[in-house]
Amino acid sequence: MTDSLPGSLAPARERTGAFDALAKTLPADSVVFADRKVLRLHPKARKALSKVRVVPLAAGEAIKSLGTLERVARSLHDVSRSATFVALGGGTIGDVVGVIAHLHKRGVRLIHVPTTLLAGVDSSIGGKGAVNVGTVKNALGVFHGAAETWLCPEFFETLTEAQRREGRLEAWKMVATLDGGTFRRWSLRTPSDAALLREARGLKEAVVRTDPFERKDVRVVLNFGHTFGHVLESLSGYTLPHGDAVGLGMLCALDVGVATGVTPRGVSEAVEVALPNRPRARTELAKLVSKTKLAKVATLLAADKKSSAKALRMVLLEDLGRWRVANVDASVWQRLWKGPWSGRA
Ligand SMILES: NC(=O)c1ccc[n+]([C@@H]2O[C@H](COP(=O)([O-])OP(=O)(O)OC[C@H]3O[C@@H](n4cnc5c(N)ncnc54)[C@H](O)[C@@H]3O)[C@@H](O)[C@H]2O)c1
Incomplete structure (x- = not known):
């Protein structure tokens, strides 16, 4: 078993199946923190949890806050450290x-049951948890690996096309940066969401296994598109969903790559054409960017863990499936921000 130490970053045990069948295996002292909407859309899942404690939560960036931590902690005083969350x-x-x-209680066993494609493809793997502080995304975070991840296909059936697109964007991020062969295959024939989930998970798991704590400049690749993605998410007041923000952030990373001579133009074009946020992405980027003062952007970038005040540390593409971290001078992104990203030539 991989779960002797709660939160250990050993790979989670992956279980696929119907949620009600898997829920039967939960210990009696489990606490299930559940998206209210998922409980509403999936009454069978709600029923399967009748014997354990359920804490309904309203999903969205607002839930990732210090306020939530305090509110929830106050309701859990009677829950022992042997519980499963x-x-x-x-x-x-x-x-x-x-x-x-x-x-x-300094760490309990955790099970992830991702119900969005984005969570299945990305956030349920690798043990990162975080809350936002003020306008700064993921300002406080931890590594706490799940003992198990349950993949229950019925949850993905109630996702809208827009929600699916977000997961697909994160999956394309993985193949564009990590696996040129799969990128080309996917470009020729769009994968089903089930295949996309399986293949993208495999890629992320391999990265996390090599560099679990993001100390070796390996796991950092998963931040492709996140430098500006987080800025755009924050500038929108979190009305721009995370996956879509990363989709726009990838366009920014491609442009920065071309402007600095790291990304060949052909590679940048191939990725932009493949991303499932076409054809509206550039217009949406311009809408957010043109309204914003550079000083505000600089403040957000400086608060981002991946950047220093003067130069941005960004993951850029050298080729399909090949990347590197580059220090990008502020003048580069500022020129792009005032020009093409704002919709000005
Ligand atoms: N920890 C990590 O490694 C990591 C990686 C990538 C992203 N993230 C984080 O993930 C978050 C975005 O995740 P998300 O897009 O899943 O957001 P989310 O949790 O807000 O879910 C998006 C919407 O989908 C709804 N929903 C959830 N399951 C559903 C279902 N089965 N059917 C219908 N609707 C459903 C939710 O209620 C919500 O309205 C961001 O905060 C981002 O920072 C973390």
Whole structure:
């Protein structure tokens, strides 16, 4: 078993199946933190949890807050450290429950049940949990690995096309940066969401296994598109969903790559054409960018863990499936921000 130490970053045991069958295996002292909407859309799942404690939460960036930590902690004084915590929901539920599981009585066993494609592809793997502080995304975070991840296909059936697109964007991020062969295959024939989930998970798991704590400049690749993605998410007041923000952030990373001579133009074009946020992405980017003062952007970038005040540390593509971290001078992104990203030539 991989779960002797709560929160250990050993790979989680992956179980696929119907949620009600898997829920029967939960210990009696489990606490299930569940997205309210998922409980409403999936009454069978709600029923399967009748014997354990359920804490319903309203998904969304607002739940990733210090306020949630305090509110939830106050309701858990009677829960022992041998309990199992379950995060049933998308990435926002997974992120905040990851922090709660890490802090509760100094760490309890965690199970992730991703219910969005984005969470299945990305956030349920690798043990990162975080909350936002003020306008700064993921300002406080922990590593707390799940003992198990349950993949229950019925949850993905109630996702809208827009929600699916977000998961697909994160999956394309993985193949564009990590696996040129799969990128080309996917470009020729769009994969089913089930195949995309399986292949993207495999890629992320391999990265996390090599560099679990993001110390070796390997795991950092998963931040492709996140430098500006986080800025755009924050500038929108979190009305721009995370996956879509990363999709726009990838366009920014491609442009920075071309402007600095790291990314060949052909590679940049191939990725932009493949991303499932066409054809509206550039217009949406311009809408957010043109309204914003550079000083505000600089403040957000400086608060981002991946950047220093003067130069941005960004993951850029050298080729399909090949990347590197580059220090990008502020003048580069500022020129792009005032020009093409704002919709000005
Ligand atoms: N920890 C990590 O490594 C990591 C990686 C990537 C992203 N993230 C984080 O993940 C978050 C985004 O995740 P998300 O997009 O899943 O957001 P989310 O949790 O807010 O879910 C998006 C929406 O989908 C709804 N939903 C969830 N499951 C559903 C279902 N089965 N059917 C219908 N609707 C459903 C939610 O109620 C919500 O309205 C961001 O906060 C991001 O920072 C974390």
